[in-house]
Amino acid sequence: MRLNKIFKNTLLLLTACLVLSACATKKEVATTDIKGQMQGDVYTGTDTVEYLADGVPDRVFFATNESILTTASRETLRAQAAWLRKNPNINVVLEGHADERGTREYNLALGERRANAAKDYLMTYGISSDRITVLSYGKERPVDSGSNPLAWSKNRRSVTVKAN
Amino acid sequence: MTKKILILLFILIPIKANALIQVDITRGNLNPLPLAVSPLSIDEDSRKSFEKILKKENIGSEISNIVENNLRTSGLFNPLDKKAFLQAPDIANLKPRFEDWNLIKAQALITGKVNYVDDKLRVEFRLWDVLAAKEMMALAFTTVPNNWRRVGHIISDKVYERLTGEKGYFDTRIIYVSEEGPKTQRIKKLAIMDQDGANNKFLTLGNELVLTPRFNPASQMVTYLSYFKNMPRVYLLDIETGTQEVVGDFPGMTFAPRFSPDGKKIIMSFAKDGKSDIYTMDLENRIVEKITNHPSIDTSPSYSPDGKYITFNSDRSGYQQIYVMKNDGSNVKRISFGNGLYGTPVWSPRGDLIAFTKLHKGKFYIGVMRTDGSGERLLTENYYQEAPSWSPNGRVLIFYRETKTNAKGEGFSAKLWSIDLTGYNERQIETPTDASDPSWSSLLSN
Numbered sequence: 001m002r003l004n005k006i007f008k009n010t011l012l013l014l015t016a017c018l019v020l021s022a023c024a025t026k027k028e029v030a031t032t033d034i035k036g037q038m039q040g041d042v043y044t045g046t047d048t049v050e051y052l053a054d055g056v057p058d059r060v061f062f063a064t065n066e067s068i069l070t071t072a073s074r075e076t077l078r079a080q081a082a083w084l085r086k087n088p089n090i091n092v093v094l095e096g097h098a099d100e101r102g103t104r105e106y107n108l109a110l111g112e113r114r115a116n117a118a119k120d121y122l123m124t125y126g127i128s129s130d131r132i133t134v135l136s137y138g139k140e141r142p143v144d145s146g147s148n149p150l151a152w153s154k155n156r157r158s159v160t161v162k163a164n
Numbered sequence: 165m166t167k168k169i170l171i172l173l174f175i176l177i178p179i180k181a182n183a184l185i186q187v188d189i190t191r192g193n194l195n196p197l198p199l200a201v202s203p204l205s206i207d208e209d210s211r212k213s214f215e216k217i218l219k220k221e222n223i224g225s226e227i228s229n230i231v232e233n234n235l236r237t238s239g240l241f242n243p244l245d246k247k248a249f250l251q252a253p254d255i256a257n258l259k260p261r262f263e264d265w266n267l268i269k270a271q272a273l274i275t276g277k278v279n280y281v282d283d284k285l286r287v288e289f290r291l292w293d294v295l296a297a298k299e300m301m302a303l304a305f306t307t308v309p310n311n312w313r314r315v316g317h318i319i320s321d322k323v324y325e326r327l328t329g330e331k332g333y334f335d336t337r338i339i340y341v342s343e344e345g346p347k348t349q350r351i352k353k354l355a356i357m358d359q360d361g362a363n364n365k366f367l368t369l370g371n372e373l374v375l376t377p378r379f380n381p382a383s384q385m386v387t388y389l390s391y392f393k394n395m396p397r398v399y400l401l402d403i404e405t406g407t408q409e410v411v412g413d414f415p416g417m418t419f420a421p422r423f424s425p426d427g428k429k430i431i432m433s434f435a436k437d438g439k440s441d442i443y444t445m446d447l448e449n450r451i452v453e454k455i456t457n458h459p460s461i462d463t464s465p466s467y468s469p470d471g472k473y474i475t476f477n478s479d480r481s482g483y484q485q486i487y488v489m490k491n492d493g494s495n496v497k498r499i500s501f502g503n504g505l506y507g508t509p510v511w512s513p514r515g516d517l518i519a520f521t522k523l524h525k526g527k528f529y530i531g532v533m534r535t536d537g538s539g540e541r542l543l544t545e546n547y548y549q550e551a552p553s554w555s556p557n558g559r560v561l562i563f564y565r566e567t568k569t570n571a572k573g574e575g576f577s578a579k580l581w582s583i584d585l586t587g588y589n590e591r592q593i594e595t596p597t598d599a600s601d602p603s604w605s606s607l608l609s610n
Contacts, residue, residue: 065483100548101523102523103477103507103508103523103551104550104551104601105419105420105433105463105477105507105508106461106464106484108375108389108396109440109461109463110461112435113435113438113440113461116437116438134416135417136396136435140350141349142348144573145346145348145569145573146569146573147568147569148571151573
């Protein structure tokens with residue numbers, strides 16, 4: 001009887017340890033992930049990025065509630081502008097997106113603002129506004145369905161898509 | 165789509181104005197009024213006729229069940245278990261034995277009968293004050309048998325109004341967005357249902373993304389956002405005929421539509437060059453007016469019930485806050501000053517409050533404040549919820565809530581919820597699929 005009780009208690013302790021250590025490991029993994037792939041809260045990884053051509057990434061990322069282009073974003077857009085100048089017959093749609101942590105209507109406007117930030121930058125590098133259409137999806141089309149800061153950072157984006 | 169419904173209503177006995185039972189709905193009701201809903205009595209011939217037409221064994225009980233369910237979900241009433249009833253429905257309807265109803269602690273009693281007359285459904289019902297042993301109300305309706313659910317809702321509205329002193333909200337519908345599929349590729353359709361979840365119908369097929377449907381308070385028209393041909397635009401839909409049309413010819417995205425209180429204008433946002441401003445369009449002469457002009461995002465406009473003011477959402481201060489202005493865009497005043505971000509302001513149909521969504525420290529709240537921004541009250545907190553819509557009597561809010569996904573991005577759901585203005589009586593509203601963006605109609609009958 002007593003032995004049984006001691007055994008039970010030990011088992012409980014053991015399970016508790018296991019649960020705790022599992023939690024700790026998970027957390028560590030998550031932090032390193034974010035450190036490697038985010039700067040501030042802007043996504044800097046390449047998981048979701050596709051390429052319009054060799055060395056021409058299709059998307060730029062934004063901080064929460066922001067539409068300011070980062071240094072990396074401007075570099076991406078300069079590459080896109082160079083590629084568009086070389087391919088004068090290609091038109092593009094700039095699809096602006098927001099993360100899920102905002103009200104639907106505000107996010108529609110925010111997606112539009114982000115896509116326009118990208119559009120303005122392409123225009124300063126010589127791309128005619130006639131070749132660019134802006135389309136906001138707000139928070140309707142996330143690429144990552146996660147409910148965590150890394151997933152949200154991948155979803156705050158403007159994606160340049162070939163229109164023809 | 166749905167036929168215009170004619171319900172004849174006549175008063176059997178004039179309602180006396182002396183105050184009998186009264187339910188106070190301004191406070192959180194922790195002691196709902198115990199009341200008995202005796203099933204509507206029905207003669208055998210009528211029962212058989214309705215069974216044939218409506219495929220319901222006893223339409224009297226069915227209508228009473230609707231009344232009972234409505235009154236229970238309001239949180240203000242506690243319908244007692246029918247098994248405890250001592251009087252049979254036919255006798256109770258003629259002359260209730262108040263001692264019997266008193267014994268089971270019912271304070272109010274609803275009785276009635278239903279007949280099949282000239283291919284029509286005729287209902288008589290009475291509301292009794294058990295303690296005072298007095299009749300409080302007696303009404304009769306005649307309608308086509310297919311309207312039987314609406315008869316239940318109208319009885320509920322009349323009882324609610326007689327006992328609380330305010331109009332009910334049961335003979336109403338909810339338009340919403342039905343959602344299916346993975347979070348990254350959601351399929352969304354417009355759907356409509358009765359306030360209690362019955363008669364659910366899909367209005368679009370899901371070929372294009374649709375968002376934010378809103379009822380015209382003066383008719384059965386709906387305005388919403390559709391991505392038809394990948395061009396997000398505000399549309400108008402006539403639920404009766406199914407006809408749709410685009411609202412205005414704007415060179416860009418229009419969104420966040422709502423009707424003016426008289427139903428004659430649509431107010432919405434138009435986004436261009438990274439700015440969103442508020443516009444109105446007169447539905448008769450199609451004249452477009454620009455209401456705000458600011459480099460910020462101005463969106464989610466909503467009129468005051470007298471049409472003189474507009475509340476809206478703007479980030480002109482740097483972050484999303486709530487503002488109020490005159491209907492011509494003058495006298496813009498910020499009204500939200502608490503910690504956090506504020507969005508989706510909606511003016512109460514009673515005029516006294518503005519409901520909103522608030523984001524603070526990673527949590528989402530549905531709350532209300534006075535129209536000058538004072539008296540902020542948060543009604544409910546969750547991981548994600550937004551977009552409150554008022555019941556036509558301004559006592560209940562319906563909104564949607566989304567769940568957090570797990571580490572693998574699984575477990576997402578979106579559901580409709582309602583809560584009383586008092587912050588009590590929070591309930592999920594069952595829908596056949598996931599659901600979001602609910603909008604509450606006006607009363608279908610008055």
